Amino acid sequence: MTVLFFVLWIIAALWIALTALPAGWEGHMPMPYLIALVPFLWIPLVALAVWAAVLHEWGIVGAMLVLALAASSRRMQYLGSGFDMSPSAVRPIGGTGRASTTAKSRETSRETLFGSRETDRETSTAANTDGPERSSGTTAASPIAPNEPFSVMTLNCRFGRADAAHIVREVRERNITVLALQELTGELVAALDEEGLAELLPYHQLGEERDTDNGGFNGIWTAYEPASATSNAVDIPAADVPAVTIPLSRDEDETPAVDTDDTDGIEPADESEPDVAPARRYITFASAHPKSPMRGCPQWSAGIRGLGALADAAKSGGDIAVVMGDLNSGTDHPSFRALLKSGFTDASLAYAHGPNLTFPSWLPWPRIELDHVLVTRGLKVSHVESFIITTTDHLAVTATLVVR
Structure with missing residues (x-):
């Protein structure tokens, strides 16, 4: 029985590992469909964990539950404080140049x-x-x-x-x-x-x-x-x-105009730097x-x-x-x-x-x-x-x- 659990665990682990392939490598049948089903692998994995618990195979229970969490991990990213997969190095809109x-x-x-x-x-x-x-x-x-x-x-x-x-x-x-x-x-x-x-x-x-x-x-x-x-x-x-x-x-782009009737404390613009x-x-x-x-x-x-x-x-x-x-x-x-x-x-x-x-x-x-x-x-x-x-x-x- 332990051997069967081990084989099923290996199959599930390899299935989940498909999601970690380099981009483009999954472009072969039936991998796109297998990957799309990964979020549902927690169902048979939890069922196997329950079966193992009935048999008092506690190590197998833990191993199956870890895989169940791994299968659901990307869906969990939709919950909580938000998740941004875009590069942090992207400069802000508009940049800092002239x-x-x-x-x-x-x-x-x-x-x-x-x-x-x-x-x-x-x-x-x-x-x-x-x-x-x-x-x-x-x-x-x-x-x-x-x-x-x-x-x-x-x-x-x-x-x-x-x-x-x-x-x-x-x-x-x-x-x-x-x-x-x-x-x-x-x-x-x-x-x-x-x-x-x-x-x-x-x-x-x-x-x-x-x-x-x-x-x-x-x-x-x-x-x-x-x-x-x-x-x-x-x-x-x-x-x-x-x-x-x-x-x-x-309105977002234009700089607010200066009130020319009240210019106390305002430094004059540098005439060598024309407004653009x-x-x-x-x-x-x-x-x-x-x-x-x-x-x-x-x-x-x-x-x-x-x-x-x-x-x-x-x-x-x-x-x-x-x-x-x-x-x-x-x-x-x-x-x-x-x-x-x-x-x-x-x-x-x-x-x-x-x-x-x-x-x-x-x-x-x-x-x-x-x-x-x-x-x-x-x-x-x-x-x-x-x-x-x-x-x-x-x-x-x-x-x-x-x-x-």
């Missing part, structure tokens, strides 16, 4: 971020010299301002089968200002328009529809007028990653859906890690990036942790009120967390919640964010 240097680096990063092809599926939003268009009869929201919360939402629409009326109702009732959808079809986009989504979120950008899409194309809607938009912000082996870039309120207005900051929102492992394990891993380019572009310019979508992975997957290390923080980890388990929607338990809201430095997460949308197999995720 404004001209910051502006130059920001320009470079934005060229990198939006260097992809122009789309023929741009509908309400167009990245052109005339600026974005908006649906007639709608009004854009004010620019995003510091210390003012705003809400975002993401949903996998299951091959376009999600209930359009339910989506629009949740957008309205939850006061969503940025919406990311995956697995879209033209029919669902039209249904969303018929239900009045354009009245709530007048700007949107869609990815191009291609035969290689994994379940459908992606899209992003916003109440804020974008400074620019693209159908594919970063090339990954999956559906296009549409993105919109929204300016922050100028700080460059404007931006937030880029992207809707992403890397391939599922069954559509190609190497492409699955490459797509997850490839999204890190959005964090790199934002950091180099002192801006902010938000990636939302069905990322087909969680913190147990090394590729997902590599994405976080590129500069992103998972909103659920930052909120630290437990994981938001999103798949499958028809089972109250067990579920796994595949859908995420990822943010770079410069945003504070004040609330995260998942909830069911009719006729899709994923739960929606909403997060309330605040510019620091």
